[in-house]
Structure formats: C-alpha cells, structure tokens
Amino acid sequence: MNWPELNPEQIPAILRVLHGVFLGLLAWILFRSWRVGRKTKQPGKKTGHAAYSLTLMVILGLLAAVFVYQATWQLTGFARPQFVSFMQTYNRRPYNPAENLHLGAILDRNGLPLAYTAPAADNRRVYPLGPAAAQVVGYAHPRFGRAGIESTEQAVLNGSAMSTGDARKQFGRNVLDRSAIHGGDVRTTLDARLQQAAFDALKGRKGSVVMLDPSTGQVLALVSSPSFDPNDLSPATFNERLQHDSPLLNRALMGLYPPGSIVKPLMAALALDQKQSPVFDCPGEGITAGSGNQPIRDSQYYAYKRQGRVWPGHGRIGLREAVVKSSNVYFAQLGMLLGPDVLNQAALEWRIGQRWILRKSSVGAPLQTVAGNFPALKSGQLAKIAQVSFGQGELLVTPFHMAMAMSALAGKGVCWEPSLLMDEPARPLNPWFGADSANAVIGMMRDVVRSGTATAADVPGLSVAGKTGTAQNPSGKDHSWFVCMAPAEQARIVLVVLVEEGGYGSQAALPVAVSLLKLAKNLGYFRSAGGG
Known part of the structure; x- marks a missing residue:
C-alpha cells in the first residue's frame, strides 16, 4: 500500500x-x-415500516x-x-x-x-x-x-x-x-569496534567484510562499501548515487561474485569425504577440459609470460600441495574426477543456490542474502565442471555464503544458523563435511599462511588458517578475496574479505583481514582459545 x-x-x-x-x-x-x-394504519395501505x-x-x-x-x-x-x-x-x-x-x-x-x-x-x-x-x-x-x-x-x-x-x-x-x-x-551480535574498523580498512573501495563466530553463528561484523550516511538521507542517496557506486547495495548479502580460489578448500574437503586424494600432473602449459576449449592454466603461467619466461608447471602434486600452491590445473582435474553428481549434491548441501536468512520479520521483508548460482552439471560438460571446480565459470556466491562455508570448516564440518540478535538461540545445521576432512583442510589452510600465498597473514601469537583468492571478472580487473579462521585449532572468528577489482587476493583483501585479526586479538576475542 x-x-x-x-x-x-x-x-x-x-x-x-x-x-x-x-x-x-x-x-x-x-x-x-x-x-x-403515529399515523393510524389504514386497510390496504403500507406504512413503510419494513x-x-x-x-x-x-x-x-x-x-x-x-x-x-x-x-x-x-x-x-x-x-x-x-x-x-x-x-x-x-x-x-x-x-x-x-x-x-x-x-x-x-x-x-x-x-x-x-x-x-x-x-x-x-x-x-x-x-x-x-x-x-x-x-x-x-x-x-x-x-x-x-x-x-x-x-x-x-x-x-x-x-x-x-x-x-x-x-x-x-x-x-x-x-x-x-x-x-x-x-x-x-x-x-555486532561489535561496533570491529564494524567501524572493517569499514575504515576498506578505505572507500567497493567491497565487503563478514565476520562470524563459527561456534554460534553470531554475526560480529557485516560491512559493505561504499555506503551511505543514515543520519543524512536525501533523494540523492536513492537516485543520483545509485547510478555511480550503488551505496544502497549490501555487497556482503546481495553482491554475487565468482569465488575463485577460495572455493578450493571446500573442494578439498569434498574430495576427502569421497575418499579421494589423488596426485595429478600439473604442466606449465595447463590442460584442456574437453575438445575445442581454452586451456586451463595456473596463475604462474601468466606471471612468467609477462616476464618473457616459460612456466615449468608444478609437476605431479597431491591435494595438500595443490591447496597451498592454489593450482587451478589440479582442481580442474579433481572436479572432473569427482563428477557432476557429486558436485551438484555438494552445491545443494552448501546452500549455494539458496538464500541465507539472517533475521526474519513479522511485518516486513527479512534481512537475507540473494541466492547464489551453481549450474546444473551434466556428464560430458567437462569444461563447465572444470571451471566451477576452481571457482570460475557460472559459479557465483555472496561473501556471506563463503563466510558460512568457512564456518562449516572451522566447526569441524558443522555450521550454525546465522544470528543477528543476542537473545537468539544457537541452532546447528546438518554437517557439511566429516570432522576428519575438515581438520585436514584446516591444516592445509594453515600451511597456506605459513608457506603459501598468504604468509602476510601469519599474525604473531595467533594461528591463522586462510586462503587467498583471485577471481576473474569479465567486466574489469580481477576481484580480490581472502578467507580465514583463527585460531586454527579452535576458531573463534571466521573472516571473509572481498575487494572488487582489487587484483590478487594477497594484495588487496589480505591486508584488510590482517588489520581486523590484530584488532580482534587486542580486544580479547582469542584470549581463551589456542594461540599459535
């Protein structure tokens, strides 16, 4: 109305x-x-009382x-x-x-x-x-x-x-x-200090930050940038600026992006649940999934090419090394090995195509995400299967979807319904991964921070498990992702950072996460948990 x-x-x-x-x-x-x-009734004459x-x-x-x-x-x-x-x-x-x-x-x-x-x-x-x-x-x-x-x-x-x-x-x-x-x-459940710090760390760039407590599903920070000032609303907020930087778009809940390499820990856990931990050859020139398609290559191939050099490839590597080195070639082959049925079922269990409801409302619209996109894979679609297996192609997620996925890993396979109010009871969901598989992948992500693409996230006194991501963007520069949990052994915080068109994950998103991890450490979030 x-x-x-x-x-x-x-x-x-x-x-x-x-x-x-x-x-x-x-x-x-x-x-x-x-x-x-008062009139006397006359025979045959209606008085009109009815x-x-x-x-x-x-x-x-x-x-x-x-x-x-x-x-x-x-x-x-x-x-x-x-x-x-x-x-x-x-x-x-x-x-x-x-x-x-x-x-x-x-x-x-x-x-x-x-x-x-x-x-x-x-x-x-x-x-x-x-x-x-x-x-x-x-x-x-x-x-x-x-x-x-x-x-x-x-x-x-x-x-x-x-x-x-x-x-x-x-x-x-x-x-x-x-x-x-x-x-x-x-x-x-929000922490105003983390919320403000996350917004400041983005420095006006287009992007988002999601911080969760994986043991309860409580949202600690939910930031989208650029934003608007609710103290000074005007028609321009809802008109002119919409055409420029979309300040009303909650990128954490409503923005859809290819996840790139941050999907690889999920693929690794899925493979372990399927009793698969293969060794694949990952040559420098890459592989071709199906006939007539462009080769799938690792990022080092292009870095070497820009320098006028030839990338020799990773050679034969296993699952752990593929996560640490973030090999597209390996995970493309892993996805084709697992097959479309396993991947389709995993997408359902991970709720990629569903909305996450943060808070229902009795009188208005709920606070929720948009649904992500996972293509219905079929046998013979090798290129499509290979693309989604390392986070590209038609696979699209919101930053909040990835925060929930990381919460499932941090929770040893179990994540909790997200909550925004302190008086909401914690409600666990069905397990996404086996506990052994989740623990193994957390160890791989810990190695990413120790010796892989995220060494800058190795915060002193804190064991951080993380994964960088660089997602190809068909309309501009690559998007920059970083996902992590800390402490790795018993996570109290899961953190997802996205910087649109930020380039490599280690360049734009990772520094934002590091600043927030240090602040959370100073605020005492990790005081009663394992350090590092």
Whole structure:
C-alpha cells in the first residue's frame, strides 16, 4: 500500500464528515419512523415500516463500520511502520500520536548504541557509526521508510510487539490518553569496534567484510562499501548515487561474485569425504577440459609470460600441495574426477543456490542474502565442471555464503544458523563435511599462511588458517578475496574479505583481514582459545 497517496492529513476530517452524514441520516430515519408510527394504519395501505427498518439497519451498520475503522486506524496502526512514517510526515493536526512514539535503541553486543532516538531533536534517529553500519542497521525515516534491523525489529522498537496482555492494554491506554510510547531496545551480535574498523580498512573501495563466530553463528561484523550516511538521507542517496557506486547495495548479502580460489578448500574437503586424494600432473602449459576449449592454466603461467619466461608447471602434486600452491590445473582435474553428481549434491548441501536468512520479520521483508548460482552439471560438460571446480565459470556466491562455508570448516564440518540478535538461540545445521576432512583442510589452510600465498597473514601469537583468492571478472580487473579462521585449532572468528577489482587476493583483501585479526586479538576475542 502506498500510504502517502491516501492523503492521511485529510483522513481525520473525512471521518468526521462521514460521522456527521451518518448521524444526520440516522436522526432523519428515526424522526420519519416516529411520524409514521403515529399515523393510524389504514386497510390496504403500507406504512413503510419494513423499508424504514432496513434503511435504519444499513445506516447503523455503516456508522459502526466507520467507528471500527477509526479505532483500528488509531490503535493497531502503530504496529505498522508505514503508518507511523506518514503520521510523522503528513499529519497536520495539533495532536499527532506519532510524535509521542519514542523508538527503542539498537545496541551492539557490548551495549554501545548503533541507533537511538534523540528527544531534543524532535525524536530524530541518530546513527553513531554512520555509513559504517548503515547496510545492516538500516534506517527509520519518515519519508524514506525503513531498512535493515530498523525494519525487521520495528515491532519491538516502536513498542507494538505487545507480547503480553498487560503490554497490549498499556499500549492502548498510552494511545488513548496521549501518553508517550516507549519502544524496546534491541541488542545485536555486532561489535561496533570491529564494524567501524572493517569499514575504515576498506578505505572507500567497493567491497565487503563478514565476520562470524563459527561456534554460534553470531554475526560480529557485516560491512559493505561504499555506503551511505543514515543520519543524512536525501533523494540523492536513492537516485543520483545509485547510478555511480550503488551505496544502497549490501555487497556482503546481495553482491554475487565468482569465488575463485577460495572455493578450493571446500573442494578439498569434498574430495576427502569421497575418499579421494589423488596426485595429478600439473604442466606449465595447463590442460584442456574437453575438445575445442581454452586451456586451463595456473596463475604462474601468466606471471612468467609477462616476464618473457616459460612456466615449468608444478609437476605431479597431491591435494595438500595443490591447496597451498592454489593450482587451478589440479582442481580442474579433481572436479572432473569427482563428477557432476557429486558436485551438484555438494552445491545443494552448501546452500549455494539458496538464500541465507539472517533475521526474519513479522511485518516486513527479512534481512537475507540473494541466492547464489551453481549450474546444473551434466556428464560430458567437462569444461563447465572444470571451471566451477576452481571457482570460475557460472559459479557465483555472496561473501556471506563463503563466510558460512568457512564456518562449516572451522566447526569441524558443522555450521550454525546465522544470528543477528543476542537473545537468539544457537541452532546447528546438518554437517557439511566429516570432522576428519575438515581438520585436514584446516591444516592445509594453515600451511597456506605459513608457506603459501598468504604468509602476510601469519599474525604473531595467533594461528591463522586462510586462503587467498583471485577471481576473474569479465567486466574489469580481477576481484580480490581472502578467507580465514583463527585460531586454527579452535576458531573463534571466521573472516571473509572481498575487494572488487582489487587484483590478487594477497594484495588487496589480505591486508584488510590482517588489520581486523590484530584488532580482534587486542580486544580479547582469542584470549581463551589456542594461540599459535
């Protein structure tokens, strides 16, 4: 429903006019009935009592309907954010009930405010982190509506959740006697310090950061850049800038990207679950999957070529070395060995083609991801199978999808439903991998940090297991990925960083992750876990 088109400032006057019309008709009917009743009945002449009675019932019914409608408008309308928004914007009566509505605060896990109402500023909503948390906290604005947590938790924030009978009675009394209505506070799982630091680390570049606690599914940080300032919304935020840098796009939840090499740990765990740990020859010139297709090569081939040299290849390597060296040639062959049926089933279990719901809403849209894309593989499609097996081709994921996948590895094969509120119970999902397979892959990712492509992530005093990723982008420079968990032995944090068109994963995404790992270490997130 488009509330502003209803001309809400005119509705109270319209209701009063209807009241007057119906009361006038009712008085006229009663007067006519009284006059007719006084006349003496004459044989063969109808007095019209039946017609008057029917008309009277219709008028009374319409009058009652108007009263019920106005009562609903006044009392239950406050459970709808659209009602409150247009009341705040368009209502020109001396008494506006929406002005007495004080929305509750949105807090981080430590009680720091992410959003609150400022009574001294006409109950305006204030967002201390500004653009850093705008994509997840959202906004509550009389003109532009609601988004994010402001939308999903609106019933609690505006006091209309009314979970008990006493609460419902008090809410009704507050509306009728024009008392202030105070909403409830919402405590999220976010850490404002990590949220701000992640946003700052992206330095305005297009990208996203997701930080999770893999033991509970709690979201510690959810950042998208560029962003917008919810303290200063304007039509330009929703119009001009959309064409430039898409500040309203939550890249962590809504951006779809080829995962590139960060899918290789998942492929390794899948292979181990299938009792496969083959050795493949990985020649410098690469391999061709099927006839007539372009060769699949490792990144070193192109680096050597730019220097005028010939890449000799990795030679014969096994699964662990293929993860550490990030060999496309190896994983292309591994995917063809596993076959389409195994890969299709894995994509279902990993929920690539499904939406992850972070928070449902009883009155609005949930806070959720878009669905990723995994092509339906068939026998004989060797090129397509090979491409998705090292994270390219038609395979597309959101950063949040990859955070959940890394959480499954960190949880020894089990991940937990994501949660954004502290009072949500932790709910485990069915295992994605066997515990032995997950442990083995964590060891491989630890070697990536010790001696592979992510040595810069070897934070002193902390055992980090990670994987860099460079995903080919058909419309520009390669995307830069880095995924990691720490401490490797008993992870307390899973971290995913994406920098659009950032080039190699070790160049753009990895430094962002390192800065956040160091901050998390200083904040005590790893204090009770194994170090390194």
